[in-house]
Amino acid sequence: MDFENILLEIKNHIAIVTINRPQKLNALNIQTIEELKSVFNEINNNTEIRAVVLTGSGEKAFVAGADISELNKLSPIEAKEFSLNGQSVFNSIENLSKPVIAAINGFALGGGCELSLSCHIRFASENAKFGQPEVNLGIIPGYGGTQRLSRLINNGRALEYILSGDMFDAQEAFRLGLVSKIFSQADLLNKTIEFAEKITSKPHHAVRLAIKSVNAVNSMSLTEGLNYEAALFALATGTDDFKEGTSAFLEKRKPEFRHS
Ligand code: COA
DSSP states (O other): OOOSSSSEEEETTTTEEEEEOOOOOOTBBBHHHHHHHHHHHHHOOOTTTTTTEEETTTTEEEEBBBBBHHTTTHHHHHHHHHHHHHHHHHHHHHHHSSSSEEEEEEEEETHHHHHHHHSSSEETTTTEEEEGGGGGTOOOOOSSHHHHHHHHHHHHHHHHHHHHHOOOHHHHHHHSSSOOOOHHHHHHHHHHHHHHHHHSSOHHHHHHHHHHHGGGTTSSOOOHHHHHHHHHHHTTTTTTHHHHHHHHHHTSSSOOOOOO
16 A cells, blocks of 8 residues: 555564654654554554554654644644544554554654554664653643553653653653663664564564553553453463474474464
């Protein structure tokens, strides 16, 4: 499928999705949100793909937010639809059964920060800058920022950034636990792809079930989550790769996973 604002490359079972509107710092206009919806639907249905790397085009921005020229025209009714539509696309990223790793290569502001928050893992370049500057526009985050940022770094820290609109750098994002690795701009994409390759070598069903179980943290109590984990753990023992992984260990040989 051809996209106007998104590049999709599939290599070694990894989909590399690049948001490609560099002249607007990869701002998410409605067209780009629709294309993200389609591309993640395509990735979901393509059994060859076992991991996703999501990044922005150029060296300046991952995504500098929702497109303010479109925001400016929204009525309250349209704004609710706008918010729910973006949230549903980001939910589909978070709930994808394949790991999505954000390679944050510059500004990740507003919707860009929120997009990164919907990814399973975040790596950043040294020049990355994060923030939820919506307050400066007279609005609040609408693509999940008030919910996901608070869950990730706690309510007080999230409000510090949401109420001030201040940006923070990659080192601060690392300290906050928002990103787990920082690379130079030159290394970011290759190192992220390298990490994605490591995951694609692991049994796909175990990876898929681990994501499902960790995601349950957002909607279940500890007791429910532990029960859910036990059910998914049991499901994993029904796979060929479970038999292969455990047998290979006992036979002191390298496992040959078939992702089945
Ligand atoms: N929506 C629409 N256009 C955007 C945009 C956004 N969120 N962010 C950047 N752009 C556009 C600029 O309007 C400019 O377009 P132009 O050349 O046609 O005028 C282009 O991208 C380059 O941005 P510019 O502001 O000139 O770059 P800069 O280096 O001076 O500043 C930022 C970079 C990120 C600090 C600044 O662009 C910015 O504050 N962007 C908005 C961030 C934001 O509030 N996001 C949340 C939206 S809800």
